[in-house]
Amino acid sequence: MDLGLQQKTALVFGAGGGLGGAIAKALAAEGAAVIVADINLDAAKATAAAIAGAGGHSRPIGWDLADLSVIEANIAGIEADFGGVDVLVNNTGGPPPTPAAGQDPALWLSSFQSMVLSVIAITDRVLPSMRARKWGRVITSTSSGVVAPIANLGISNALRLSLVGWSKTLAREVGRDGVTCNIVLPGRIATPRISFLDERKAEREGRSVADVAAESTGSIPVGRYGDPQEYGDVVAFLASARASYITGSVIRIDGGLIQSI
Template sequence: MDLHLAGKRALICGGSSGLGRAVAEALAAEGAHVALLSRDAAKLQVVADGINATATAKAVIVTADLADHASLLAAVDTAEGLLGGPTEILLNNTGGPPPSGVAGLDPELWRTQFEAMVLSVFRLTDRVLPGMKAAGWGRILNVASSSVVEPIANLGVSTALRSSVAGWAKTLSIEVAADGITVNTLLPGRIDTPRIESLDKATAERRGVTPAEARAESIKTIPVGRIGTTEEFGAVAAFLASPKAAYVTGSLIRIDGGAIRAI
């Protein structure tokens, strides 16, 4: 299926690895030009080189700290200059906090994580929206977590902050629908990324088992019987970023192998 993404310009947060990298590669395979953003220039360059070697689309890199407002907005300016025009597809994708509950946490931890995980998403989106509105077309995708629908034990901070992004995204989708802009939130379950590996290690330490045993136990909770691949995640994101998904907006899209038990 041709997703009609050739020549579109995408800004991919967290593009150096994991889910962000997968989305960038999926979009580039469809002909979209991608600007990869994270703090690690070396890792970004590896991904960009791989895309440029195999795809007809162009990949460029920009570095920024999501919690640093000035550097973030400057990075968008640089990305749009390198790609030759306003951002048409934005993937909001932030790192997750350390595992924890929510009771008794230092307010500074909440403030720091809110800045990086929530406020950066608001700022980035507000920065690119005028260009999308002027063009009468845009796609905003937010990477959240299955915990938005079904909270996950020991991921309290992540659940709280990603849920706030989901609420904001639903509201925004209503505000910009008439401008030809869709806003959707992706809810990954257990996808094979470095983040899942780190969570398995934390679970193993807490339970006194090996990481492999912790992973095996988690797989038992997934109806399809395995962990998802980043390529599967990227494929869903690419469709939602395409003109073919114009009637899908304000949605929470589960990519979890059926693990969420709620209807």
């Protein structure tokens, strides 16, 4: 299937590894030029090297989402060299595991800026050119916690949920301009973030990491953690010309883990 991503430019955040890296590689494999953005430039370079090794085209860039002041210069540079962003993949890091109650307001504020406000500001910056070209894709990766809140991820559950409402509202505003906006939810995908969360849970409960992982996989209908490539492939489809009638949606990539309808 030709996904129609040749000659398109994609900007992928958190692309130095994990889900973002898998998404960047999947888009590049379909012919898109990928801007590999990550707070860790060395990690971004490693993903870009892997893309180049597979015959794809990409450019790494160091980008701290908490710093809103760099948005204009970074996007202007991409527009000058690539002609604009056709596919935007908003993929941010998560806050530390915490209960919902009793957290320092400063932590809420810093997390909001890096996880929510940055996403909105960057999307607002690239939307005018998408709308002018009558083609664009805004895909935001959040968490299964937005439909089934996860224990001890109070900040993540709350802030990521705000992006669902924003994306749904935006989809209605820009749909007639050929721009789609969708949310993707990972279940238990085998990334360093999941390993970290398993380790923290094991520490809290005085159990082994292997026991925690076994319990987690036991609750997944397909019986395993997901492969990051499986996640990247779904995002590549949503970014494609073939997915032009999918917008305002929340897509679960979870192996059946989320029990709510």
